[in-house]
Amino acid sequence: MRKLIVAMTATLMAFGGLALQASPESDRAAFEKYFTDRFKDTPKDDFINGVYSIDAASREQWVEIEEFAPYELSIDAGKAEFEKPFANGKGYGDCFENGGAVRGMYPYWDADRKEVITMELAINECREANGEEPIKYSKGKMADISAYMSFLSRGQLIEVVVPDDPDALAAYERGKEFYYRKRGQLNFSCFDCHGGGSGNLVRADKLSPALGHTSHFPVYRSKWGGMGTLHRRFGGCNRQVRAASFKSQSQIYRELEYFLTYMSNGLAFNGPGARK
Amino acid sequence: MGLVPESEALQMIKMTLAGLFSTLILISGCATATNEASTDPAAGDEFAAAWDAADAKRQEAAAVGYEWRDTSKMLKKAKTEAEAGNTEAAMKLVAKAHEESADAIEQEARESTLWQSRVPQ
Known part of the structure; x- marks a missing residue:
């Protein structure tokens, strides 16, 4: 009986390990x-x-x-926002290649920073790098810019x-x-x-x-x-x-x-x- | 001349006023008694200690990423109830918040291994 319990425990641990190590x-x-x-x-x-x-x-x-x-208005608003220059004269196009059609690059692992970078995080980091205030992440302007960039990246x-x-x-x-x-x-x-x-x-x-x-x-x-x-x-x-x-x-x-x-x-x- | 002699009428007015006065004193006494119960320092201390313990438990659950949605709201509402003198309702909310957080902590411990069983193989 003891052997059976040991064998069962070992099997369970092996399966648990598999799930972790897959x-x-x-x-x-x-x-x-x-x-x-x-x-x-x-x-x-x-x-x-x-x-x-x-x-x-x-x-x-x-x-x-x-x-x-219903998201078309958001794409238009996002396009306008994307093309509007920052106060320093630069814009999102200076941060994102391919005119902003970059959805396929995200999310990615940044080995130097040791963290996951998402497109929305990169949008705010672009703003901050150019002296602009970050915007809220869940909706509004962020969703609009993200919608425009996602639309450009379709496929x-x-x-x-x-x-x-x-x-x-x-x-x-x-x-x-x-x-x-x-x-x-x-x-x-x-x-x-x-x-x-x-x-x-x-x-x-x-x-x-x-x-x-x-x-x-x-x-x-x-x-x-x-x-x-x-x-x-x-x-x-x-x-x-x-x-x-x-x-x-x-x-x-x-x-x-x-x-x-x-x-x-x-x-x-x-x-x-x-x-x- | 009325049906009641003047001296008797005066007497009746005096008695009525005395009755009204004592009723007012009685009501005011009851109200004071209620307020005294709600601001009883011992009851206040008991609530504060229970609230602190429940909030500490909530923070413990949050620290492992397992706080439940309504626990914080319950604790806020408990404070409002206590401030309004509804000590019993306040204590019930605190007890529920404490229990929720204890359950959340247990849930986290349980899930630390159980989640693996749901991964498609």
Whole structure:
């Protein structure tokens, strides 16, 4: 009996160890397979359309909404903001190459700073480097600039890299752990809703699959009546399960974005988007 | 001339005024008694200690990234209730906030290993 317990414990530890030590690439392959197996009728590339990739009825409405997309005003406002010179005469174009079509470069691991850099963080760092005040991260002007840059970047592939660097891997692992941990009074993990619960109804709405989740931000959300960034959504999700949320562009949300975007490697960025 | 002699009428007015006066004293006494209960230094100390303990527990949960959404609001509301003299309601809120934070800390400990079981393999 004792031998059996020892053997079982060793097996459990081995499996636990596997989960911890799995490479980002094996994580990604298993993640993708989970969703392509779960939604066999959805072509892999279509997961970037979120819940509309698995819900035909909602998709019809969404296609109609896209004809006069609610985020178009935000793209225009973002373009105007992007092209407006800073007080020192420089502008965003001096910080971002390719006229701002750089969504595909983010998020990335900065080995010197030992942290994840997101596009929204880079936008504010550009402002500050040119003597401008930083802007709020969740909505408003930030969402507009992000929407314009994402629009210019449509079609770029998601190609997040986790380099062979213990610090980068640790950041990836922290993001991964955050994603799978249950939290809040309702005791839900991100994956509970958008993995095991994806496709299920919450009241009248289907829960979207996590594959492709970060491709289409920022989004115009009917519930918000306006635009919001990915981190605004992270905060909203946390609060919905009655957990205290973290600040947009906090270290943990950037690491969550790093992990979750990596999971969609190979798919295309298609932001900004429109969601319920 | 009325139905009651003048001296008797005066007597009745005096008695009525005396009655009203004692009723006012009684009401005012009750009100004072209520205020005294709510500002009882011992009750105030008990609330302050319970509030501090609950807030410390909340901070403990926050330090491991597991504070729940409404705990902080509960503690704020408890202070408002206590200031309004609703000590019982205030203490209930403090107890609930304390319990939530203890649950959140347990949840964090539980999840430190359980999360791995949810990763697709």
